[in-house]
Amino acid sequence: MFEYQKSKRYFAQVPGMMEELCEKELLELGATNTKTSYRGVYFDAEIETIYKINYTARMLSRVLAPLKTEKCDDAKQLIKIAQKIRWEELMSLNDTFAITCSVAKSKVTNSLYASQCLKDGIADYFRERFGRRPDVSVSNPDVRLNLHIEEDIAVISLDTSGESLHKRGYRLLAGEAPMQETLAAAMIRLSKWDGEKPLWDCMCGSGTIICEALMHYCKIPAQYLRKKIGFMNMPEFNKDNWLELKEKIDKDIRPLPKGLIKGSDKSQKMIDVAKDNLSRLPFSENIELKCNPFDHVSSFEDGLLITNPPYGIRLGERDEVEILYKELGDFIKKNCKGTSAFIYTGDPSLRKSIGLKTTRRIPLVNGKLEGVLLQIDSYEGSKKGKWINGEALGKRE
Numbered sequence: 001m002f003e004y005q006k007s008k009r010y011f012a013q014v015p016g017m018m019e020e021l022c023e024k025e026l027l028e029l030g031a032t033n034t035k036t037s038y039r040g041v042y043f044d045a046e047i048e049t050i051y052k053i054n055y056t057a058r059m060l061s062r063v064l065a066p067l068k069t070e071k072c073d074d075a076k077q078l079i080k081i082a083q084k085i086r087w088e089e090l091m092s093l094n095d096t097f098a099i100t101c102s103v104a105k106s107k108v109t110n111s112l113y114a115s116q117c118l119k120d121g122i123a124d125y126f127r128e129r130f131g132r133r134p135d136v137s138v139s140n141p142d143v144r145l146n147l148h149i150e151e152d153i154a155v156i157s158l159d160t161s162g163e164s165l166h167k168r169g170y171r172l173l174a175g176e177a178p179m180q181e182t183l184a185a186a187m188i189r190l191s192k193w194d195g196e197k198p199l200w201d202c203m204c205g206s207g208t209i210i211c212e213a214l215m216h217y218c219k220i221p222a223q224y225l226r227k228k229i230g231f232m233n234m235p236e237f238n239k240d241n242w243l244e245l246k247e248k249i250d251k252d253i254r255p256l257p258k259g260l261i262k263g264s265d266k267s268q269k270m271i272d273v274a275k276d277n278l279s280r281l282p283f284s285e286n287i288e289l290k291c292n293p294f295d296h297v298s299s300f301e302d303g304l305l306i307t308n309p310p311y312g313i314r315l316g317e318r319d320e321v322e323i324l325y326k327e328l329g330d331f332i333k334k335n336c337k338g339t340s341a342f343i344y345t346g347d348p349s350l351r352k353s354i355g356l357k358t359t360r361r362i363p364l365v366n367g368k369l370e371g372v373l374l375q376i377d378s379y380e381g382s383k384k385g386k387w388i389n390g391e392a393l394g395k396r397e
Contacts, residue, residue, distance in 0.1 A: 002085075002158075004065040005236070009033075010050065011157070012041045013061040015166075015182050016365030021189065022059050029053050047234070050160055051242050054229050056221045056249060058185035058212070060165050064146050064157035065234065072154035073107040075114040078147070081154065082121025089235045090158060093130055096137035097122070100159070101147040108149045118147050118156065143233050162230030168215075169225030170280040173273045174206045179308050183344070183366050184212040185222070187373055190362060191306055191342045193217075195260060198303040202294035202328075204263030207274030209306055210287060213261050218283055219252045225280060255283050262288035264297070295331050302338040311346040311369070322353040329354035329376075336378045346371040 004010060014022040019036040026034055029052055031043035045053065054063055067090075070081050091097055101115035108114050119136060126133040144159035166182040187209065193199055195217045201209045215222065223229060231237060265271050268291045278284035309328060312321030325345075332341050333356060340359075345351070346369035351358065360375040 002065070002067045002089075002235075003069060004067070004158075007066075008044050008046065009066070010043055010045055010160070011064045011066065012043065012053075013064065014039055014041060014059065015061060015180065015186075016370070017363050018059055018182070018186055018365075021186055022057075025057055025059055025189075026053065029057060047231075047236055047238075048241060048245060050231055050234075051245050052249070054161050054165065054231055055223050055246065057165060058216070058222045059182050059189070060161075061182065062146075062159055062161040062164060063230075065160050066155055066157045069153060069155045071152055072149055073152040075108050075110065075117045078114060078117040078154065079121035079124065081156070082118055083125055085125075085156065087122055087125055088129070090233055091134055091143045093126065093132060093134055095142035096135050096140075097143040097145060098136060098138050098141035099145045099147055102149075104148075104150045106149045106152050108152070108154075114149060115147055118145075144230055158230070158233065160229075160231040160234065162228060162233075163226070165222065168211070168222055170211055171206065171208065171277045172280075173276055174208075178206055179208045179344070180366055181208055181212060181222075183364060184209045184308075185216065186364060187306055187342055187344055188213055188216050190373060191304055191340070191375075193304050193306075195257075198259065198300075199261050200300055200303060200305050201263045201307045202297070202300075202305060203307045203309050204265050204274055204289070205270050205308070207263060207277045207289075209308065210261055210263040210274070211277055211281060213306075214256060214278070214281055214284065214287060217260065218254055218256050220282065221249055224250075253282065256286045258286040259288060260286070262290070264290045264292055264294065266291070266293040295327060297331075297335065299335045299337075300339060301336065303336075305332070305336060305339055305341040307342075308344045311350070311371075321350065325350050325353035326355060329356045332356060332376060332378050339378050341374075341376045341378065343374045343376065344371055345374070348372040 016039055023034050023036050023041045026041055026043050030049040031045050033044040035042045068085055099115040099118055101111040103111045123133040144162055146157040146159050148155045166180050168181050199213050204210055271289050271291045274289055310321055312318045346366055351374055356376050358374045359377050362373040364373050
């Protein structure tokens with residue numbers, strides 16, 4: 001038996017600074033005995049729960065099923081360790097495979113060489129038993145494996161997700177600095193938006209936030225568009241059970257009321273990209289998309305504004321971006337009464353340019369950028385006893 005079959009324990013890779021959020025999501029989806037670690041969550045689950053987590057989780061990156069754990073202080077040892085795993089239970093000679101490797105605080109320091117040694121061990125295993133070996137395919141493998149070596153302990157796992165879970169399948173086109181789908185989903189979750197108020201992304205770019213808002217409200221599973229998921233390579237995978245569970249989950253999908261979600265951008269090119277991405281999702285025809293700068297809108301009251309403005313990464317853009325953030329702050333103050341704004345920026349120092357008091361500042365990572373999600377609640381004049389996210393606020397000017 002493989003390790004995960006004995007222990008029923010798995011490891012979820014998660015985006016940076018989202019460990020606790022992802023732990024809560026895992027618990028909601030049926031995981032038990034959770035424990036967070038750096039960029040990950042350990043948890044226990046039955047096989048049907050692994051199906052559900054991979055199909056519906058909005059914030060996880062991958063779910064790994066440990067096959068074997070052994071001491072390894074030399075990468076060449078992986079060739080022998082690979083001989084102890086019954087690979088034919090996970091892949092056939094006609095399948096392709098790929099290995100993702102990471103090393104930390106270990107005598108093995110070269111992740112590329114370590115993955116090469118594991119690949120050689122798998123190849124030797126198949127040649128000795130079957131006379132030939134499966135091929136490697138980096139771009140689109142049938143089976144994905146994960147190797148992690150830390151403090152000279154190697155963990156070889158099957159990736160039960162296959163392709164990273166942030167890839168939903170709707171975004172074939174993107175802008176210059178696209179937001180990861182998992183981050184957009186986290187922003188919507190942190191906003192506690194439930195569809196009672198209209199949601200607007202006033203700088204929607206390629207539409208990731210509004211796509212995730214649509215999927216969230218309509219209860220469309222995160223991997224609704226995916227045809228193959230990594231757990232289909234698990235020896236205990238039962239196609240009938242999976243299809244029955246999928247059908248049950250899909251029955252909860254509900255339509256989107258017209259006008260509940262809208263997006264806008266000053267670039268017609270980006271509006272066209274957003275329309276193309278949205279077109280792959282059900283009910284996208286009920287989302288309003290317009291090409292106009294946010295300050296051309298007369299008002300947006302009693303709603304939720306959630307957006308990801310440019311960060312000004314390129315040299316010479318800083319001044320322009322600071323002006324943009326100031327204009328956004330002025331717009332929220334004057335035109336968005338009764339509205340909560342959630343603004344993600346990859347440069348936390350730009351918060352000062354907005355010029356408004358923040359209710360919350362939540363550190364979140366977008367790729368390699370350590371940014372922050374700002375919550376700003378806009379009121380007309382001063383209000384007493386106003387409740388936000390279950391907490392009473394005092395007088396505000």
